[in-house]
Amino acid sequence: MKEPMDHPTERGEKTGPCPECGYHEVVARKSRTTGELYFGCAKPKQGPSKGCNFKGCRSH
Secondary structure: OOOOOOOOOOOOOEEOOOOOOOOOOEEEEEOOOOOOEEEEEOOOOOOOOOOOOOOOOOOO
């Protein structure tokens, strides 16, 4: 298990593009179950593309 490191990421911080679908925005979110911060693609889940499955780059 890795030691947690200081991470500048704040909830709502935006980066991009998404490594999976190329969408220009990836947002830091807090997991409802574990409370841990992770990055997820900000692509809207509506519309013909139905969003993106990327939910990686967990900060630990």
